[in-house]
Amino acid sequence: MSRNSGIAKFVGGVALGAGLGILFAPDKGENTRKVLKKKLDDLVNKIKEVDLEEVKDELLYKAETLKAELAALDKEKVKEIALEKAQSIKTKAEELYKLAIEKSTPVVEKATDEVRKQALKVVKEMESKLTTDTKKKK
Secondary structure: OHHHHHHHHHHHHHHHHHHHHHHOOOOOHHHHHHHHHHHHHHHHHHHHHOOHHHHHHHHHHHHHHHHHHHHHHHHHHHHHHHHHHHHHHHHHHHHHHHHHHHHOOHHHHHHHHHHHHHHHHHHHHHHHHHHHHHHHHO
16 A cells, blocks of 8 residues: 555656656747657656566565664674673672672682682673674674
């Protein structure tokens, strides 16, 4: 339905343009009609030469390309956010360890140090995986 509506608008625009051309033409009516008929015939021939499958394929290709580019941008944004959060976890683990040293007993300090080490290990693995995955996809 939208294709027919588009074609109707196009044909209406051509008719309107032709009418305005005749109305404001500086040449005689007969000469203007001949020129207008030739131009309309040329336009009809060009329209007949358009391969709708080719146009459809080109539009689908461009849509898929755009979709892939958007997906890549989304993945880059996710990676950026993940790395920011990883840095935040590292910082919080270091702060927790320093607080444990200042405020508590060696047992709490040892437990906090283990948590800090484990958090740092997980963050490093995650950063490494994100960086490796990005390099592979390029």
